[in-house]
Amino acid sequence: MDFSITKELIFDYFNGNASALQKKMIDEWAKKPENEELFYAYLVEWELSRPQYTVDVAAGIDRYRQYVATRSSEVPLEVPATPIDEPRPLFRQLMFWYAAASVAVLLLAGWLFRSEITYQTYATAPGEIQAWVLPDGSKVTLNANSSLRVPRFGFGQRSREVLLNGEAEFSVVHKPNDQKFVVKTGNRLDVVVLGTEFTVYTRARRTQVVLNRGKVELQSQPMSNSPAKEPLIMLPGDLVTVDEGGVMQRKKVDEPKQYAAWTEHRYVFDGTKLSEVARLLSENYGLSVEITDPKIADWTVSGSFKAVDANELLNSISQVLGIQYSRQKNKVIFSPNPS
Known part of the structure; x- marks a missing residue:
């Protein structure tokens, strides 16, 4: 083991307190097969030491169920109970599901954090x-x-x-x-x-x-x-x-x-309907596209178009099909040219 990598340093890494240089050192250290098992052992130990992971969920739920059962089986007193002071069954159910949901959120948060550590996401x-x-x-x-x-x-x-x-x-x-x-x-x-x-x-x-x-x-x-x-x-x-x-x-x-032409900011269409182009604009650029006339939705476009951004592609498509478009932020509307 590299003695410059200590358990305390790795715990700082998990807590988000490690420096950029320390993070790089730990990443390189953990990628070595001989260190991987120890890294995950530290990860498990760190998770168990955090408060949200020490809660005995099953025991807590069992205690709550016993409490509800005890309250349900109690012999009523001779003095009439005031309705507003008696916990209603619906309220109890809501509290139970609220507690269960809270536990689920904690577990999900832990899973997401662990996923962030064990996986690199390119986006x-x-x-x-x-x-x-x-x-x-x-x-x-x-x-x-x-x-x-x-x-x-x-x-x-x-x-x-x-x-x-x-x-x-x-x-x-x-x-x-x-x-x-x-x-x-x-x-x-x-x-x-x-x-x-x-x-x-x-x-x-x-x-x-x-x-x-x-x-x-x-x-x-x-x-x-x-x-x-x-x-x-x-x-x-x-x-x-x-x-x-x-x-x-x-x-x-x-x-x-040609199906990877997008790597060069080029789009190749071969009898592609405008409705399909609209889906592409939505998927690649996050645009909401509306086609006002169903007829032009079936019009097709063919050719290779260079476009470094959405506006260049919109201009090319509208010119080739002889239609017009308007754009306000992420909303695009295609419509026929006025007669």
Whole structure:
């Protein structure tokens, strides 16, 4: 163990009192496999020493239930009780659920804090595109309004699993031991690779994977009462879309790289409806988009457009389709040109 890293210093780190240099030293120390177990032991000890973690929740609830049962079984006195002084059953129930909710909040806060320590989250704001090199040497570029969660410790040593929300382009480094790189999505789909280049789009309405080179295996995680599905092997040029119901559709594309054109602030449309462009504006730039006339919602746009911000893209789309738009802060309205 590096004797400059003490338990007291690590506790300061957990409490948010460590300096920037100390944080860097601890991060580097904890990433070494021989120190990881001790780091988590300190984390558990620190959590148990905090007041909100020393509360015996089960005992407290049991005592409250016994109190309620005792009050319920008491023999009433001959003197009539004043209704306003007697705790009402509804009030008791509300107090019980309030206490339970308070406990849940404390536990959730602890879980979130621990998650913040054990995971590094890379994120982009609406309209922002940014690239990072992960600890294993793999490269990731996040599209706007996206996030990637990566384990702080042990990444690339025992496993390489990340959680994506949004859209990202990956260039994965191959490991000598053929260790897999797994991109988990919120739509019960895992993208499993060894070393390759691919793009993943995953938001609430669908997940889409485009493979540039190498080989990728898609593993669909079944619902608890559903049978497991066979993995799907993707080859270069494959585009696979998975809808909300878990149905996969695969097709070949001539230029898979164009699906990552956003990394260069370029948008490629091929017969794309205005309604779909509106969703893109909402997802990438956080805009609320309204189309006043249903007819123009189905109008399509094709071509490649360079746009470093939302206004440039709005101008290009409106000129190509011959429509007009207005924008007030984050509200955009598309409407037909006056006759």
